[in-house]
Amino acid sequence: xxxxxxxxxxxxxxxxxxxxxxxxxxxxxxxxxxxxxxxxxxxxxxxxxxxxxxxxxxxxxxxxxxxxxxxxxxxxxxxxxxxxxxxxxxxxxxxxxxxxxxxxxxxxxxxxxxxxxxxxxxxxxxxxxxxxxxxxxxxxxxxxxxxxxxxxxxxxxxxxxxxxxxxxxxxxxxxxxxxxxxxxxxxxxxxxxxxxxxxxxxxxxxxxxxxxxxxxxxxxxxxxxxxxxxxxxxxxxxxxxxxxxxxxxxxxxxxxxxxxxxxxxxxxxxxxxxxxxxxxxxxxxxxxxxxxxxxxxxxxxxxxxxxxxxxxxxxxxxxxxxxxxxxxxx
Amino acid sequence: xxxxxxxxxxxxxxxxxxxxxxxxxxxxxxxxxxxxxxxxxxxxxxxxxxxxxxxxxxxxxxxxxxxxxxxxxxxxxxxxxxxxxxxxxxxxxxxxxxxxxxxxxxxxxxxxxxxxxxxxxxxxxxxxxxxxxxxxxxxxxxxxxxxxxxxxxxxxxxxxxxxxxxxxxxxxxxxxxxxxxxxxxxxxxxxxxxxxxxxxxxxxxxxxxxxxxxxxxxxxxxxxxxxxxxxxxxxxxxxxxxxxxxxxxxxxxxxxxxxxxxxxxxxxxxxxxxxxxxxxxxxxxxxxxxxxxxxxxxxxxxxxxxxxxxxxx
Numbered sequence: 001x002x003x004x005x006x007x008x009x010x011x012x013x014x015x016x017x018x019x020x021x022x023x024x025x026x027x028x029x030x031x032x033x034x035x036x037x038x039x040x041x042x043x044x045x046x047x048x049x050x051x052x053x054x055x056x057x058x059x060x061x062x063x064x065x066x067x068x069x070x071x072x073x074x075x076x077x078x079x080x081x082x083x084x085x086x087x088x089x090x091x092x093x094x095x096x097x098x099x100x101x102x103x104x105x106x107x108x109x110x111x112x113x114x115x116x117x118x119x120x121x122x123x124x125x126x127x128x129x130x131x132x133x134x135x136x137x138x139x140x141x142x143x144x145x146x147x148x149x150x151x152x153x154x155x156x157x158x159x160x161x162x163x164x165x166x167x168x169x170x171x172x173x174x175x176x177x178x179x180x181x182x183x184x185x186x187x188x189x190x191x192x193x194x195x196x197x198x199x200x201x202x203x204x205x206x207x208x209x210x211x212x213x214x215x216x217x218x219x220x221x222x223x224x225x226x227x228x229x230x231x232x233x234x235x236x237x238x239x240x241x242x243x244x245x246x247x248x249x250x251x252x253x254x255x256x257x258x259x260x261x262x263x264x265x266x267x268x269x270x271x272x273x274x275x276x277x278x279x280x281x282x283x284x285x286x287x288x289x290x291x292x293x294x295x296x297x298x299x300x301x302x303x304x305x306x307x308x309x310x311x312x313x314x315x316x317x318x319x320x321x322x323x324x325x326x327x328x329x330x
Numbered sequence: 331x332x333x334x335x336x337x338x339x340x341x342x343x344x345x346x347x348x349x350x351x352x353x354x355x356x357x358x359x360x361x362x363x364x365x366x367x368x369x370x371x372x373x374x375x376x377x378x379x380x381x382x383x384x385x386x387x388x389x390x391x392x393x394x395x396x397x398x399x400x401x402x403x404x405x406x407x408x409x410x411x412x413x414x415x416x417x418x419x420x421x422x423x424x425x426x427x428x429x430x431x432x433x434x435x436x437x438x439x440x441x442x443x444x445x446x447x448x449x450x451x452x453x454x455x456x457x458x459x460x461x462x463x464x465x466x467x468x469x470x471x472x473x474x475x476x477x478x479x480x481x482x483x484x485x486x487x488x489x490x491x492x493x494x495x496x497x498x499x500x501x502x503x504x505x506x507x508x509x510x511x512x513x514x515x516x517x518x519x520x521x522x523x524x525x526x527x528x529x530x531x532x533x534x535x536x537x538x539x540x541x542x543x544x545x546x547x548x549x550x551x552x553x554x555x556x557x558x559x560x561x562x563x564x565x566x567x568x569x570x571x572x573x574x575x576x577x578x579x580x581x582x583x584x585x586x587x588x589x590x591x592x593x594x595x596x597x598x599x600x601x602x603x604x605x606x607x608x609x610x611x612x613x614x615x616x617x618x619x620x621x622x623x624x625x626x627x628x629x630x631x632x633x634x635x636x637x638x639x640x641x642x643x
Contacts, residue, residue, distance in 0.1 A: 015367075017611055093399065093400060093401060093552060094396050094401060094609060138611060288401060289611075291366070291611060292359060293358060293363045294356070294357070294403070294608055295393070295405045296391070296405065298387075298388060298393060299391070311387065312388060312391075
């Protein structure tokens with residue numbers, strides 16, 4: 001089941017609510033952790049899809065064995081078997097949508113890697129879960145990146161925690177024999193969600209492939225960029241892309257892929273527009289439900305049929321991956 | 331101790347529900363979204379997203395924010411519009427073995443009347459829930475929901491157009507005494523009441539100073555509002571619904587089976603689960619199972635035995 005024809009696209013699993021066991025937790029640079037979850041053998045997801053993850057603020061509430069309901073005579077809560085699992089989950093309230101970063105298969109084992117940036121109460125809680133803990137997820141949700149129509153060079157751009165789906169996309173494209181260049185940007189060296197074997201050199205205004213990734217173990221030409229020049233190219237990831245394209249010459253057709261802050265995605269969209277290159281980006285958005293019910297993750301997308309020329313589409317269902325030519329960039 | 335045979339069925343107006351658990355408007359879409367997680371026919375009823383005559387895009391995002399123990403939303407009644415609802419959404423929903431209650435919002439009396447008449451003429455619609463309480467859309471009907479005289483006239487006019495479907499009026503909590511509007515609605519012909527809609531609220535980013543929602547004001551939902559909702563159900567039950575034998579669909583922050591029991595004890599015949607669906611897509615089936623267990627524990631054979639039943643202090 002591991003080998004398959006390059007051109008066959010598997011269908012993805014239907015979204016389900018699952019308790020996936022956290023099997024590994026690794027620090028990934030100063031601000032990030034990588035969580036590895038054990039997934040069912042039948043798991044199928046494609047790069048760009050996400051999990052909607054339940055977070056809790058009370059660490060005691062997360063351990064399965066401690067999720068015991070007290071009997072009435074113990075002075076506890078009403079000992080109903082059902083409905084109570086959420087009883088102590090008071091805050092944060094809604095789930096956190098997080099990309100599946102990589103899908104790792106070995107034999108029948110399927111493991112999902114997630115990259116978590118510790119920003120708020122939910123992600124901090126999640127990042128602190130000890131291995132062995134069940135993580136309550138709904139997924140796989142959303143759409144996914146697609147292959148370019150021909151064998152053009154794929155340039156993958158990830159900014160900050162936006163590199164999460166980009167790593168998995170690189171795996172997927174390489175598996176399908178596509179040529180890729182990966183560009184990973186961050187404000188400064190210590191903010192890169194990567195573990196290095198040795199400190200990568202600062203290369204100023206030159207873009208040079210960086211070797212020495214220890215984690216993730218991705219075997220693709222990778223260029224680092226930092227806004228402050230502390231590692232790799234000195235400048236934004238988009239400037240690094242432009243530089244790489246200039247070095248390469250303009251003749252080779254490319255496909256652009258990206259995930260990162262809105263400003264970066266907008267810049268990538270403009271670059272794609274100017275170059276006439278196809279470009280898909282994964283958008284980040286706060287979500288109430290992740291399944292198309294709450295209608296909160298609305299995003300303006302071009303719609304020639306509408307009077308205004310645009311319409312709202314749901315990031316959770318019609319995204320998170322969008323063609324930049326279809327999106328409205330404000 | 332032997333478990334008594336439990337019959338969960340209840341009736342709200344002419345709607346026969348297999349059990350008292352419904353999904354709340356705006357929290358179950360058009361049914362198809364939750365159908366990916368469980369069979370909607372296990373529910374007592376499905377209440378749809380608000381339907382307006384024309385399709386609505388909704389407010390510019392951000393439309394939703396997390397607040398302590400709940401959520402704040404200003405979606406802006408985004409919906410596909412009456413025609414698309416009837417043609418594209420309702421058929422699949424009506425094919426499920428579950429009563430469909432369509433929530434209706436409008437900006438004018440004419441709009442309410444037109445949409446309600448069309449729905450009443452559609453066999454797949456078991457009930458019409460008048461949304462006269464959306465807190466975050468100027469034209470979302472709240473001006474119909476706060477003044478008892480205006481509400482009364484609207485309900486009377488709608489009543490004249492609705493003969494087959496059960497007419498439910500959804501009340502706003504953004505009022506001094508909810509019994510006043512409850513009475514107005516019932517006097518004008520409402521066959522059931524649902525309460526409460528969201529409470530008006532806001533959230534501000536302390537560092538940028540910007541309100542979190544583009545619309546500034548939104549509706550608060552989730553466990554944060556449960557005590558308020560419970561009180562209002564009790565108030566309406568004591569003042570209006572109990573004496574007049576008008577069923578109440580109670581909602582507001584219901585998450586657990588115990589919450590459902592509380593609402594039933596306060597006076598609700600049925601309950602609706604809203605925001606909890608977002609956190610746990612299986613909230614409704616879990617509630618259903620938990621309610622059965624709770625009734626068994628209380629030695630009740632039907633939830634109806636508990637309606638309004640609180641013990642004096």
